[in-house]
Amino acid sequence: MSTTSEAPDTTTATKPKLRTSAMIASFADPGQKTAPAPFGHALVKAAETDPRIVGLTADLGKYTDMHIFAKAFPDRFFQMGMAEQLLLGAAAGMAETGLVPFASTYAVFAARRAYDFLCLDIAEPNLNVNVVGGLPGLTTGYGPSHQATEDIAIFRGMPNLTIIDPCDSVDIEQAVPQLAASPGPSYLRLLRGNVPTVLDEYDYTFELGKAKQLRPGTDVLFISSGLMTMRALQAAEQLASHHIDVAVVHSPTIKPFDTATVLGELAPDRLVITLENHTEVGGLFEAVAGVAVRHGSGRRIIPIALPDRFLDAGALPTLHERYGLSTSRIVQKVLSELA
Amino acid sequence: MTLTPETTVAPSPDFTARVADVERSAYRARHFALNMGEVQGQGYVGQALGSADIFASVYRDQLRFRPEDPHWADRDRFLLSTGHYAIGHYAALAEAGIVPVTELDTYGSDDSRLPMSGMASYTPGMEISGGSLGHGLTVAVGMALGMRLQGSSARIFNFLSDGELDEGSTWEAAMGAHHHQLGNLTALVDMNALQADGATETVLGIEPAEEKWASFGWYTQRVDGNSAQALLAALDNIADRTGTTGEPSVILCDTKVGRGVPLLEQREKAHFMRIEEHEWQICRDQLTAGYDGKASV
Numbered sequence A: 001m002s003t004t005s006e007a008p009d010t011t012t013a014t015k016p017k018l019r020t021s022a023m024i025a026s027f028a029d030p031g032q033k034t035a036p037a038p039f040g041h042a043l044v045k046a047a048e049t050d051p052r053i054v055g056l057t058a059d060l061g062k063y064t065d066m067h068i069f070a071k072a073f074p075d076r077f078f079q080m081g082m083a084e085q086l087l088l089g090a091a092a093g094m095a096e097t098g099l100v101p102f103a104s105t106y107a108v109f110a111a112r113r114a115y116d117f118l119c120l121d122i123a124e125p126n127l128n129v130n131v132v133g134g135l136p137g138l139t140t141g142y143g144p145s146h147q148a149t150e151d152i153a154i155f156r157g158m159p160n161l162t163i164i165d166p167c168d169s170v171d172i173e174q175a176v177p178q179l180a181a182s183p184g185p186s187y188l189r190l191l192r193g194n195v196p197t198v199l200d201e202y203d204y205t206f207e208l209g210k211a212k213q214l215r216p217g218t219d220v221l222f223i224s225s226g227l228m229t230m231r232a233l234q235a236a237e238q239l240a241s242h243h244i245d246v247a248v249v250h251s252p253t254i255k256p257f258d259t260a261t262v263l264g265e266l267a268p269d270r271l272v273i274t275l276e277n278h279t280e281v282g283g284l285f286e287a288v289a290g291v292a293v294r295h296g297s298g299r300r301i302i303p304i305a306l307p308d309r310f311l312d313a314g315a316l317p318t319l320h321e322r323y324g325l326s327t328s329r330i331v332q333k334v335l336s337e338l339a
Numbered sequence B: 001m002t003l004t005p006e007t008t009v010a011p012s013p014d015f016t017a018r019v020a021d022v023e024r025s026a027y028r029a030r031h032f033a034l035n036m037g038e039v040q041g042q043g044y045v046g047q048a049l050g051s052a053d054i055f056a057s058v059y060r061d062q063l064r065f066r067p068e069d070p071h072w073a074d075r076d077r078f079l080l081s082t083g084h085y086a087i088g089h090y091a092a093l094a095e096a097g098i099v100p101v102t103e104l105d106t107y108g109s110d111d112s113r114l115p116m117s118g119m120a121s122y123t124p125g126m127e128i129s130g131g132s133l134g135h136g137l138t139v140a141v142g143m144a145l146g147m148r149l150q151g152s153s154a155r156i157f158n159f160l161s162d163g164e165l166d167e168g169s170t171w172e173a174a175m176g177a178h179h180h181q182l183g184n185l186t187a188l189v190d191m192n193a194l195q196a197d198g199a200t201e202t203v204l205g206i207e208p209a210e211e212k213w214a215s216f217g218w219y220t221q222r223v224d225g226n227s228a229q230a231l232l233a234a235l236d237n238i239a240d241r242t243g244t245t246g247e248p249s250v251i252l253c254d255t256k257v258g259r260g261v262p263l264l265e266q267r268e269k270a271h272f273m274r275i276e277e278h279e280w281q282i283c284r285d286q287l288t289a290g291y292d293g294k295a296s297v
């Protein structure tokens, strides 16, 4: 075939750079306070006092902040190769011998590739294996292969499994030792790299199984988890300038869900909106709705969540705007609901 | 059994011309990869340069397809199991006339048909969606079964990485292909000795790879994956057998990350290679100089 020209086009050197790249994958705001690799450092700290802790990964140590642990405790770190079924099966085996494994991969591979091993080898025997999943929800522009938009939906159906969706570095630092200390299995939605530090501005500590009110408000109630709590707080701030008083309740533990706190918050008559970095199917929205319905509340609840479809590839800020997770889209949504 | 192809007789003029054609196509594809990499400022350029000879050998010399009709039912299938090698595949698709050359600089940008990770729904000529590694060979088994059942002589080529040999699913597929006697299936493995956390042997040892594949019932060859001559000889060995044997074939291709650009060949190997802004032109110049030097010998 001679469909191509003789000399390759080497002219891009002079072209302006496109700014919309899928390489842009940070959800931190420019200039925001961040902490480096909070998971890796928290695991090292916990392992200093708990000799049962071991770390495993499936060829994603550098990409899940597990490399920090590997460097600090080379003898307690196990590189399992890009073999996620082996990763979770072996973690189960190590837990059977009395160790407390933290096993990291991307959320999609934990949820989709290795689910059966998590179910039968870890959750059913109720072992203290802590599965750490990077790139939860929409935190990469690589497309459906890497976007774990339904990980919570998958995992919520699994008995015994604790599910944590942390907001920031504070949540991660405080959750890691609690997960190590608590007996059953857990799934932690990992935020990696330079992770925003947000909750230190509030009277807040992470408590396994507890939702907490971060700010009171009389007009609107936001119930959020994960990085969407950061966005909820920003949106609440902006809505205040529209004279709309927004309460924010952060529920980093998705399962077991803090029914009592959420029910208490649902009692006053306010517009209720859930915010999650996850499909609207099977996540926080349905957890909150389930609690409300089960206790006889006929209140309307509005989800801010990802749509029930495969998402585009692209730059993360573009995609958060497109799918309604950006702060400005949240503000717009509230204003249109109250209009 | 394991065979290392040897050229015992002098290559025919025809073979020499085929080799030159593949080398030229690989050279052009490497330029395309550098241009795409520069658009993003970084990316899987090292992999694209390392695997360009494999893509060129198959697309230029082996694959039956119609560039104007990428869905032609009787086409040979080329499956990219290793989704992050899409940059290398796009370069080959441009060379094949399936993707316009002018479209390449949209690589990885919003609303491009050329996302960072290969996806069938985005790109003409992309047969499967990659990104989750270790899927390709399982789908290839199904396609090989399907084409055979429907009486087609089309062949299935599956490109995979050495890291994908870590996945159990790859070996499930390897057994399935042998069990179902899929002589119409060829796997090409980019043995670049690299994966995400470092050198392949430090992450999960996969050697002796030839013996593994051979013991799984595959016609196995291991070649210099940066030699068009060795690749074409190996592909010819397979073509000679196609239709006469039920053995699936694999070519283990030893390649060099960054091949063709000494600056990158000598850089510390990394899954995600950083290239500074001022280095792209140096890379292009080195690539051109190397090719011109070789061509004038």
Ligand SMILES: Cc1ncc(C[n+]2csc(CCOP(=O)(O)OP(=O)(O)O)c2C)c(N)n1
Pocket: A058, A059, A060, A082, A109, A113, B047, B082, B084, B131, B132, B133, B134, B161, B162, B163, B164, B192, B194, B195, B196, B197, B270, B271
């Ligand atoms: C099932 C799966 N697990 C993990 C990953 C994350 N990942 C992306 S590339 C990669 C390295 C795989 O090895 P290889 O393809 O040989 O890497 P390269 O030669 O490009 O460095 C890993 C672990 C993935 N994409 N899919």
Ligand SMILES: [Mg+2]
Pocket: B161, B162, B163, B190, B191, B192, B193, B194, B195
């Ligand atoms: Mg490799």
